[in-house]
Amino acid sequence: MPAESGTAHPADPGPGTGADPGTVRPGGRTARVRAAVLRAAGDVLAEQGFAHLDLADVARRAEVGRTTVYRRWGSVTALVADLLVEMAETSLPRTDTGSLSGDLAANAALVQRTLADPRQGALFRAVVAAAACDERTAAALRRFYEVRVAEWAPCVERAAARGEVPPGTDAGTVVRAVSAPLYYTLLTTGTAPDAPAAARAARAACAAAAAGVYVTGP
């Protein structure tokens, strides 16, 4: 199943984690340890929330020595920050369907599937909640979204080149407009957005962009 972050799905370690058992190469063990520790951290966040994250517990779940975890990450906020870095690293690339409406629909579907996935939805809620009371987590979360927005922004730039949206349309604002109603639903109602909501979010952003709402000043 495609997902905004490959690492956050238990059955799919995602590309670049180096978690494939049997892989022996320089850095292989380090990468395996990181993958196991971040997976365990994500499990705790999704199941119990940030307040219950504890380095010793994560080490036990990951079957990694406590000393290794303490030496490498040092704090739960550093661990969550690294989890967000890995989630950005292993996120799926953007789709290029040839039209803005198609591209934004693909983006919305990806975000919706991520948030509707029980583990990933809970993980994002936990990380957003943690960011409300911890500046380091907030900074890591901002970087995660910057990476994702930068990945998808070319869809809007290409649409501008094709004349689908006016020149000067701010690509990042359009991409964030697609995600906004989906996250808003999850965070304010606790219920994951469904597929029709994703289609609506994409169509709304597309209509507003075409109408020139996201054109930035000179």
Place this chain on the structure above:
Amino acid sequence: MPAESGTAHPADPGPGTGADPGTVRPGGRTARVRAAVLRAAGDVLAEQGFAHLDLADVARRAEVGRTTVYRRWGSVTALVADLLVEMAETSLPRTDTGSLSGDLAANAALVQRTLADPRQGALFRAVVAAAACDERTAAALRRFYEVRVAEWAPCVERAAARGEVPPGTDAGTVVRAVSAPLYYTLLTTGTAPDAPAAARAARAACAAAAAGVYVTGP
């Protein structure tokens, strides 16, 4: 200063709180106690977050007996739920400007000012974070938004009657579409949305609604 929730602003107790000193009427003391306790609870949430909310501390800040607070609210989640009830009760009524674009701009400006207010922005972040790990708070937060959406939905119904949006446009979805990018910015970046963002949110929802994006199926 107008604000989505009058009670949440220290200098403005808002209508219906009964907090006016010198008011003597049946129920006056009970209402004053509630206002003082909920104000103290809001202060702690805004300053320190949900994890630091403690009934004894709230009683001390509100200068109310601990027994009264324990008897009346019993738990921090009940206290937060009541705070959300009071925030909904004392929220400002909707604006009727005669056009959907004007009404949604007024709604967006109200939400933006609320989220940009240091105390209220922090309060909403804290409550959303608490809702991620506590079902009772999540239910109270849902009811708060249901009340606010119901307050503003007639703007869209009137716009449909005037022919500004197609028949069958879901009013609640339009109202939530205005708030979504503003909350999304606050919750994922930690920075409050600014006035241009509010104007953009209103125009985007208006353009999408006019294009028929929020028409529900038969």
